[in-house]
Amino acid sequence: MNGTYGTGPGPGTAAGGEVVDGDGGGATGAGAPVGAGPVTPVDSVPGGGVPGGGALGRADTAADGGVAGEGAPGDNVPGAGVPGDSVAGKGEVPGDSVPGDWESLLSAALLGTDRRGGPGGERDAAVALLDAAAVATVRRRAGLRPAVSAEHPAPAAPDTRPPLPEPAARRLAQLLNDRAGAAGSGGGRSSAPSLAELLPQWLAAANAYGYRPPPSSLPGLLDAARARTDLRAGAVTLAGPRGRWLAGLNADWKFALRSGDHGAAGDAAQDPRAARALWEEGLFAERVALLSALRVDDPAAGLALLRSSWGQERAEDRLLFLDSLRTGLGPADEEFLEAALTDRSRNVRSTAAELLSCLPGSALSHRMAERALACVTLDRTGVGPRVVVEAPRECDAGMERDGVVVTPPSGRGQRAWWLGQLVEAAGLGGWGERLGGRSPEQIVALxxxxxxxxxxxxxxSRAAVRQGDAEWARALLGPPPSVPASAAVAGDPARLLSVLPEHERAAWVTEFVAAHGLSEAFRMLGACAVPWARPLGRAVIDALDIAREAGSYPWSFSGVMGLAERCLDPSDAGRLTPFTAEPSEDGPHAAPGAAGYWTEAFRRLVTTLQLRAVMHAELAGTDLDGAVAAVRGGC
Amino acid sequence: MRWSPEQVLALAPDAASNKAGAKLGVPGPWSGTGTSPAAGGAGPWVWGECRGSGAKPYRAVADLGGPPAFRCTCPSRKFPCKHALGLLLLWSHRDPAAGFPAAGADAAPDWVREWRDARSAAGERRAAATGENAAGKADPQAARRRAERRAKRVADGVSELEQRLADQIRTGFAATGPAGWQVWDEVAARMVDAQAPGLASRAREFAAIPGSGGDWPSRMLEEHGLLHLLARGHQAGDALPRGLAATVRARVGFTTDSAELLAGPAVRDRWLVLARQDSAEGRLTTRRTWLLGAELGRSALLLSFGAAGRSPELSLPVGRTLDAELAFHPGASPLRAVLGERHGEPGPGTVPPGVRVGEALDGYGRALAADPWLEGWPVVLAGVVPIPAPTGWQLSDADGGAALPVDPRRLGRPGLWRLAATSGGAPVTVFGSLGHRGFTPLTTWSADDAEPAQAVTL
Incomplete structure (x- = not known):
């Protein structure tokens, strides 16, 4: 009964193996030939060493002449009854039951020897059964044979990036470890920084250097990215080919196969024949990955592939495929998108219209402009020129075809709703001529x-964001409003800011914060590039100081504080050090205890900034003490 | 001598402390940090003040001579607390010249000196007390009487256990309902009374087996057989070969005094620390540390224990080597050992030599022949490929013939994926424990041409 890991009826079987030989059937278990498998550990069991049949048996033999499993008394020398020997066919079988016949031992044990009888002959049946069970168990375990190997996974592609410096690798482990516990601790107001919040920028920095992480960190990295979609792109890039290989083996990490730089799909994208084959036979996720990969390098090839099977795709698939055209969108896609305006699925139609309106030169954009311009005229009859709006009276079939949604959300007038959609989708280029040859800035001033x-x-504003038109965005934003009451920028300033170049964004928000403080600045600050430009950082610190002086509690600013931890340039920490000293008395207008809370909040901010400085120094491989000293400069 | 961050983190009593300590291992909250060299059989010392949320900073100090000792003014009941961990972590990361000016023994702040003096005084008292105790114990007559009393109790317990086992087999498993299996908890309690804790813990397992899935009668019969074998072994007593008799005694639950062992022969080698594994058993944390002798190729297992909230004292760095003497517990297949004198600090380690799947099974078979109650046998597998599969993982010889299944009880562990990631489909060296239900991987070594191999705990 030399079992394999995973043989069915043997005792204590493990799951997952394959049956190698046929001895599990039961009746002739003990007679199974040894040596049928690649290794025969039973043979290697040293003689006399197994107490089950040997040494313990000897004591027993003296008492009542034979332990089950030792072979017939007299036939075997006491003490030599190694299970391996009898398995090898030397031993005869005492009584009417084969000691290694696990099934019959088991059924006797299940029913009870009082009813069923045991293997012992005239001896106490129960004791004899226990003897036999012990021998069989040890024999089986000592004689275990290897399982048959499953197919090996194909090896991962090599990763040629340089390895992370060791301190940075340790930091990664710490950041990932903290993430795992973050859910439970609730992230209270501790003076220690929240490491999970720093993971995105750590990933971005590591990827900027082009490092490869230690393979053992990959499961943690993929788990983190699985839980937080904002980490996925960075995590998948860092994980590299080994990460994608791993993701192919674990369904939990499937997302890594369809984002980032695509793995197999990316390879296929390099070879038109492979791409064609994958497109025709691949799973949906693989096809999306392939299309996304192609759109990065060769948008036309991606479009051609999509065209080739467009008619046969299911509606929900069409929608996602269409969405991938956002990457590399250009005039060459217009014809296809124009045709998709008549698609059977409403969602596909509206996505096609939206994509077309992102192309300022497209026919749809012109049609919408024509409609929009017709609604807006310049009236020169009054004191100064002014814009007069005559919103559309109906939504005709043409408008609907071009993606205008007929029914407004509740609380909005129909005509204003239609007008908004027309103007939003119209190319911004036509307005200058329509309104007397004015620049965007002049138009906005009308x-x-x-x-x-x-x-x-x-x-x-929505059109400027959609078309990425910085000139219009700048005009609509105007200079940061100087009086709080006039802080009404039409549209969403944070989104308009995102269209502007980095330095302009920072400058605008700097002025805004200087004029209005922080209470409305949260989303605008979020739109600024990290780390914040020097003047912006100073403006935020000054505004925090003003809020502190005013005596309000720091948690009114916890959102901005959190942003500041992640976005302030670490070298600004020096400017914060004065605020971390032991608090003096609360100011005259202060809420009770506020000064102490502010001190605590600033300490946390400084600690986080120092940590970020250390993190970046670790990635750069530079001297840590230098980094910390730089941060502390100003103490 | 400066510790590595891994060594420091190994002191953490639990995962939460580990994390909290790691967060404090940055310069921000610390001031007044310092260190002074070893002197007078104690030290080196490391100290610092950590700003927390309160007005007064916490003062933490650590003595790293011998078993590490800590003190901190914070109210935490964890030991060491997060401040002590953070302090040591900071110290382990950095150049002593930067944040930790080395002070002479007298240049330490007063509060550090006070603690140090109190500590050495307490140490002397303890040494004196131990001396008295030893003297009190030295009455050989009393010791022999105690031993005889215990032997009698154990023998009675073993007879009772034998009876219970036979009764169970006469009744049959099928006729035993859930309440019937609970009786084994009582039997276990009787074995505790009989001062045979080894028998007790095996008997206690019985009650859980019927709930353990489809093939439970088989497992139940196996456990009955093995416990019966152990009882018979104990009854055989001196008729057994010496080694086997010692194994039986240990399995029944007789302990061997470490000091006595250390007074006997010791094996000196450069021991590679293969793995360390903590498991919580009730309020007690058991730490298993596996070693492999670089010269003699011998395996050893060290056990150390930590009561609730404390980490076990012994903390050896995985992947490094330690020149030390070990004294092995007696047995037919000696594995468990106690750590004797150490010679110098841990040095760099290497990837241990390993065997193929077939040889590993041979070794397990031999060990089992010597000690049939063995749960797992330490094995280094070389050149195996981890194969993840939804039905169960395998470690397979690189040429694809033979494979070991991973113990199904370990399938949920994240360490398995770290193993797969480290391998990347290529053969790796894996250390683990081989048992009759399969292999439990504990450590692997990164196989990267560009860098020196590093031990990866699984």
Whole structure:
């Protein structure tokens, strides 16, 4: 009964193996030939060493002449009854039961020897059964044979990037470890930084250097990215070919196969024939990955592939495929998208319309402009020129075809709703001529009649964001409003800011914070590039100081504080050090205890900034003490 | 001598402390840090003040001579607390010249000196007390009487256990309901009374087996057989070969005094620390540390224990080597050992030599022949490929013939994926414990041409 790991009826079987030989059937278990498998450990059991049949048996033999499993008394020398020997066919079988016949031992044990009888002959049946069970168990375990190997996984592609410096690798482990516990601890107001919040920028920095992580960190990295979609792109890039290889083996990490730089799909994208084959036979996720990969390098090839099977795709698949065209979108896609405007699926139609409106030169954009321009005229009859709006009276079939949604959300007027959609999708280029040859800035400055200003400016803002038009965005934002009451920028300033170049964004927000403080600045700060430019960082620190002086509690600013931890340039820490000293008395207008809380909040901020400085120094492989000293400069 | 961050983190009593300590291992909250060299059989000392949320900073100090000792003014009941861990971590990361000016023994702040003096005084008292105790124990007559009393109790317990086992077999498993299996908890309690804790813990397992899945009667019969074998072994007593008799005694639950062992022969070698594994058993944390002798190729297992909230004292760095003397517990297949004198600090380690799947099974078979109650046998596998599969993992010889299944009880562990990631489909060296249900991987070594191999704990 030399079992394999995983043989069915043997005792204590393990799951997952394969049956190698046929001895599991039971009746002739003990007679199974040894040596049928690649290794025969039973043979190697040293003689006399197994107490089950040997040494213990000897004591027993003296008492009552034979332990089950030792072979017939007299036939075997006491003490030589090694199970391996009898397995090898030397031993005869005492009584009417084969000692290694696990099934019959088991059924006797299940029913009870009082009813069933045991293997012992005239001896106490129960004791004899226990003897036999012990021998069989040890024999089986000592004689275990290897399982048959499953197919080996194909090796991972080599990763040629340089390894992370050791301190940085340790830091990664710490950041990932902290993430795992973050859910439970609730992230209270401790003075220690929240490491999980630093993971995104750590990943970005590590990827900027082009490092490869230690393979053992990959499961933690992929788990982190699975839980947080904002980490995925960075994590998958860092994980590299080994990470994608691993993701192919674990369904939990499938996302890594369809984002980032694509693995197999990326390889296929390099070879038109392979791409064609994968497109025709691949799983949905693989096909999306392939299309996304192609759109990065060769948008036309991606489009051609999509065209080739467009008619046969299911509606929900069409929608996702269409969405991948966002990457590398250009005039060459227009014809295809124009045709998709008549798609059977409404979602596909509206996505096609949205994509077309992102192409300022497209026919759809012109059609929408034509409609939009017709609604807006310049009235020169009054004191100064003003814009007059005549919103559309109906939504005709043509408008609907071009993606205009007929029914407004509740609480909005139909006509204003239609106008908004027309202006939003219209190319911004036509407005100058329509409104007297003015620049965007001049147009925005024009008065608007009858309260249409907010609708019109809001729609222009959305168009500027959609078309990525910095000139219009700048005009619509205007200079940061200087008086709090006038802080009404039409549309969403944070989104308009995202269209502007980095330095302009930072400059605008700097002025805004200087004028209005922090209470409305959260999203705008979020739109600024990290780390914050020097002047912006100073403005935020000054504004925090003003809030502290004013005596409000720091948690009114916890959002901005959190952002500051992640976004302030670490070298600004020096400017914060004065605020971390032991608090003096609360100011005259302060809420009770506020000064102490502020000190604590600033300490946390400084600690996080120092940690970030250390993290970056670890990645750069530079001297840590230098980094810390630089941060402390100003103490 | 400066510790590595891994060594420091190994002191953490639990995962939460580990994390909290790691967070404090940055310069921000610390001031007044310092270190002074070893002197007078104790030290080196490391100290510092950590700003927390309160007005007064916490003062933490550590003595790293001998078993590490800590003190901190914080109210935490963890030991060591996160401040002590953070302090040591900071110290382990950095150049002593930067944040830890080495002070002479007298240049330490007063509060450090006070603690140090109190500590050496307490140490002397303890040494004196131990001396008295030893003197009190030295009455050989009393010791022999105690031993005889215990032997009698154990023998009675073993007879009772034999009876219970036979009764169970006469009744049959099928006729035993859930309440019937609970009786084994009582039997276990009787074995505790009989001062045979080894028998007790095996008997206690019985009650859980019927709930353990489809093939439980087989497992139950196996456990009955093995416990019966152990009882018979104990009854055979001196008729057994010496080694086997010692194994039986240990399995029944007789302990061997470490000091006595250390007074006997010791094996000196450069021991590679293969793996360390903590498991919580009730309020007690058991730490298993596996070693492999670089010269003699001998395996050893060290056990150390930590009561609730404390980490076990013994903390050896995985992947490094330690020149030390070990004294082995007697047995037919000696594995468990106690750590004797160490010679110098741990040095760099290497990837241990390993065997193929077939040889590993041979070794396990031999060990089992010597000690049938063995749960797992330490094995270094070389050149195996981990194969993840939804039905169960395998470690397979590189040429694809033979494979070991991973113990199904370990399948949920994240360490398995670290193993697969480290391998990347290529053969690796894996250390683990081989048992009758399969292999439990504990450590692997990164196989990267560009860098020196590093031990990866699984």
């Amino acid at each position: 008065a608007v009649a009858d309260g249409w200003r907010d609708d019109l400016h809001g729609a222009w």
